Amino acid sequence: MIELEPALKSLTENKVEFVIIGGVAISAHGSAYLTQDFDFCYSRSKENLSKIVSALSSFNPRPRGFPVDLPYLFDETTLRNGTNFTFRTSIGDIDLLGEVAGVGIYDAVDTEAEIKNLLGYAVKVLSIEGLIRAKRAAGRTKDLLVLPELEALREVLSDEE
Amino acid sequence: MLWKVTKIIGMKKTPEEKLLNPKPGSKVAAAQEFGIDLTLLVENLRLTPDQRIRNLQKSMRNLHRLRQDAEVRGVQNHDRT
Numbered sequence: 001m002i003e004l005e006p007a008l009k010s011l012t013e014n015k016v017e018f019v020i021i022g023g024v025a026i027s028a029h030g031s032a033y034l035t036q037d038f039d040f041c042y043s044r045s046k047e048n049l050s051k052i053v054s055a056l057s058s059f060n061p062r063p064r065g066f067p068v069d070l071p072y073l074f075d076e077t078t079l080r081n082g083t084n085f086t087f088r089t090s091i092g093d094i095d096l097l098g099e100v101a102g103v104g105i106y107d108a109v110d111t112e113a114e115i116k117n118l119l120g121y122a123v124k125v126l127s128i129e130g131l132i133r134a135k136r137a138a139g140r141t142k143d144l145l146v147l148p149e150l151e152a153l154r155e156v157l158s159d160e161e
Numbered sequence: 162m163l164w165k166v167t168k169i170i171g172m173k174k175t176p177e178e179k180l181l182n183p184k185p186g187s188k189v190a191a192a193q194e195f196g197i198d199l200t201l202l203v204e205n206l207r208l209t210p211d212q213r214i215r216n217l218q219k220s221m222r223n224l225h226r227l228r229q230d231a232e233v234r235g236v237q238n239h240d241r242t
Contacts, residue, residue: 152192
């Protein structure tokens with residue numbers, strides 16, 4: 001489970017460039033899908049990596065499945081040496097994606113984002129169209145299962161008909 | 162001119178109408194056939210994104226509590242055997 005409020009608070013207060021994707025984004029658009037983690041796409045600029053470290057360090061992120069007895073350093077170098085990360089933190093599971101399959105890197109994701117007010121914070125959320133492309137590209141059963149609902153939402157929210 | 166505007170307005174269906182009366186062959190109809198409960202979408206679309214995320218957070222916490230309870234019960238049952 002993820003506590004969303006402290007995550008959004010810290011990311012916005014530290015002015016992190018991020019776009020919410022995954023289950024939280026899907027829910028924000030009106031889906032009944034229930035997620036347990038928080039996924040976001042982030043800009044990989046040097047400045048932004050530093051902001052992410054400032055924003056998330058206090059939650060003690062460690063890669064999920066990483067041996068508990070081994071030390072793990074969450075810093076800019078760690079983020080620079082990878083692209084996508086799946087972290088367990090003190091507030092829940094947080095996934096950081098430098099690139100979203102079907103959409104692209106942060107700049108492409110950002111152009112398909114919409115500003116939404118969530119829990120008192122104005123944040124960027126990937127559009128339904130972007131989410132559909134991402135889910136199709138991911139191609140896992142759990143991603144494909146959510147497609148009919150997203151496509152229905154896209155249809156009813158469009159101005160056509 | 163006015164009749165044209167009226168006609169256009171009359172043709173437009175709200176998202177709720179589209180969900181409650183799916184057009185055959187539409188994505189909404191496909192979702193219904195797939196097993197999606199469209200009434201849940203109707204309810205969610207009546208909410209703001211903020212309200213949807215607050216509900217999501219509540220559901221996450223409830224599920225988490227259920228899992229924790231189940232784990233505790235599992236340990237207790239295991240201790241009894």
